[in-house]
Amino acid sequence: MQHDIETLWQQDKDHFVHPFTDFSDFHQSGCDIIAHSEGAYIYDIKENKYLDGIAGLWCVNIGHGRAELGQVMAEQATKMAYYSPFNNLSNIPAIQLSAKLASLAPDNLNHVFYSCGGSVANDQAIRIVHYYFNQIGKASKKKIISRHSGYHGTTYMASTLTGTVGNNEGFDVVNNLVTHISEANCYRMPEGMNEAEYCDYLVKDFETNLAEMGGADQVAAFIAEPIMGAGGVLVAPDGYHKRIFDLCKANDILYISDEVVTAFGRLGHFFASEAVFGIKPDIIICAKGLTSGYIPLGATLLSDEIYDVIKKPQAKGAVFSTGFTYSGHPVACAVALKNIEIMEREKICENVLAVGPYLEEQLRTLKDLPIVGDVRGSHFMMCIESVANKETKELIPYEANVGKRIAQHCQQRGLIVRPIAHLNVLSPPLIWTRDTVDEVVSILRSAILSTIEDLKTDKYL
Ligand code: PLP
Numbered sequence: 320m321q322h323d324i325e326t327l328w329q330q331d332k333d334h335f336v337h338p339f340t341d342f343s344d345f346h347q348s349g350c351d352i353i354a355h356s357e358g359a360y361i362y363d364i365k366e367n368k369y370l371d372g373i374a375g376l377w378c379v380n381i382g383h384g385r386a387e388l389g390q391v392m393a394e395q396a397t398k399m400a401y402y403s404p405f406n407n408l409s410n411i412p413a414i415q416l417s418a419k420l421a422s423l424a425p426d427n428l429n430h431v432f433y434s435c436g437g438s439v440a441n442d443q444a445i446r447i448v449h450y451y452f453n454q455i456g457k458a459s460k461k462k463i464i465s466r467h468s469g470y471h472g473t474t475y476m477a478s479t480l481t482g483t484v485g486n487n488e489g490f491d492v493v494n495n496l497v498t499h500i501s502e503a504n505c506y507r508m509p510e511g512m513n514e515a516e517y518c519d520y521l522v523k524d525f526e527t528n529l530a531e532m533g534g535a536d537q538v539a540a541f542i543a544e545p546i547m548g549a550g551g552v553l554v555a556p557d558g559y560h561k562r563i564f565d566l567c568k569a570n571d572i573l574y575i576s577d578e579v580v581t582a583f584g585r586l587g588h589f590f591a592s593e594a595v596f597g598i599k600p601d602i603i604i605c606a607k608g609l610t611s612g613y614i615p616l617g618a619t620l621l622s623d624e625i626y627d628v629i630k631k632p633q634a635k636g637a638v639f640s641t642g643f644t645y646s647g648h649p650v651a652c653a654v655a656l657k658n659i660e661i662m663e664r665e666k667i668c669e670n671v672l673a674v675g676p677y678l679e680e681q682l683r684t685l686k687d688l689p690i691v692g693d694v695r696g697s698h699f700m701m702c703i704e705s706v707a708n709k710e711t712k713e714l715i716p717y718e719a720n721v722g723k724r725i726a727q728h729c730q731q732r733g734l735i736v737r738p739i740a741h742l743n744v745l746s747p748p749l750i751w752t753r754d755t756v757d758e759v760v761s762i763l764r765s766a767i768l769s770t771i772e773d774l775k776t777d778k779y780l
Contacts, residue, residue: 470550
């Protein structure tokens with residue numbers, strides 16, 4: 320079907336309120352309209368072809384254009400598109416998916432509460448945590464510890480948890496509920512520390528904040544991404560998560576692992592918390608890769624201990640009064656089941672474990688370029704940090720938009736990477752091969768070199 324591109328652009332500007340968009344820029348230049356996609360590639364409305372370096376938005380894990388997922392959607396929608404999950408009603412895909420997730424998650428996590436995305440899944444986690452402590456007579460435990468640079472979404476509650484710079488500019492948050500402690504940023508750790516000392520410093524920071532918040536009697540939960548995503552792909556020092564987890568256990572604080580990005584293969588495992596970081600959280604959050612982004616679905620995985628409490632009615636006949644029309648939507652759950660089946664059949668996690676270290680190693684070769692200060696991440700979750708001075712780590716002025724310039728040069732060469740201020744993030748579909756990696760690194764090198772020339776021309780370097 321032929322589209323009138325000018326009309327689409329105009330309608331887009333006039334009617335579609337885009338999330339996370341600079342409206343001043345958007346109203347001038349408009350958007351790239353992505354029209355179709357296949358495998359590792361996307362195509363815009365003018366039929367320009369790009370390698371998708373960000374899997375949509377950390378989510379199209381098994382790659383684009385999977386007919387099997389389209390078929391399963393059509394079959395489930397035709398057989399039984401929707402029926403209520405409330406009041407002792409259920410549906411087959413939601414039941415089967417819950418059992419499957421329980422089998423994939425750490426062995427203490429056997430209960431699944433569904434929503435339509437990561438923000439709401441986090442929001443529900445906090446609501447359930449508060450309910451849990453109310454039920455066991457510890458109602459003073461309300462406060463939550465989160466981290467600066469952590470990203471947990473943008474519902475009212477999730478944005479209160481979120482600690483990324485500028486995220487809540489001009490918006491309100493829930494007052495006095497969340498304390499943000501230091502993020503773990505090994506590239507910018509305090510002068511003179513080694514990684515082990517930095518880990519001690521971060522653990523101390525947790526303990527100090529816990530005391531200032533009123534101690535274990537006041538604090539209900541800690542929430543963290545195993546590797547921070549939108550905050551700049553920050554990998555914590557070795558042992559950090561385990562030490563914070565142990566502190567949480569010692570203080571009766573529930574540990575929420577926000578695996579919206581890291582689950583479903585990005586680090587080579589269905590869930591990273593235990594497999595990579597050696598912890599069994601009380602709650603795991605997932606979304607995105609759960610359906611490879613083919614349909615919205617979020618899940619809050621709960622431990623047996625939490626479920627044993629919340630399953631008891633508050634009073635005779637009282638219901639567990641939280642949930643959504645679309646909790647456990649049959650079409651979304653059917654897609655998730657098929658997505659997991661494909662991941663297992665095609666050994667997608669194994670591909671990440673094999674190609675991921677090569678992606679890390681090859682991206683690190685870019686560190687010889689004069690503005691590449693850091694290349695960090697793990698497996699299919701990587702980031703390049705640009706700086707003006709590699710010795711001092713001084714940043715290139717914000718208004719130079721270095722991340723965006725690099726992204727634009729990549730796009731001109733057929734690769735989509737995500738700019739976040741002075742960072743460029745790579746979170747590709749998990750089907751990349753070593754050949755794809757070689758192509759990507761060669762494009763990035765040329766794009767960064769062109770960016771350096773531009774920055775010099777514009778007197779930013
Ligand atoms: N948690 C993490 C770690 C995320 O990266 C995101 C989104 O990027 C969210 C939560 C929010 O998920 P959603 O955008 O599906 O609400």
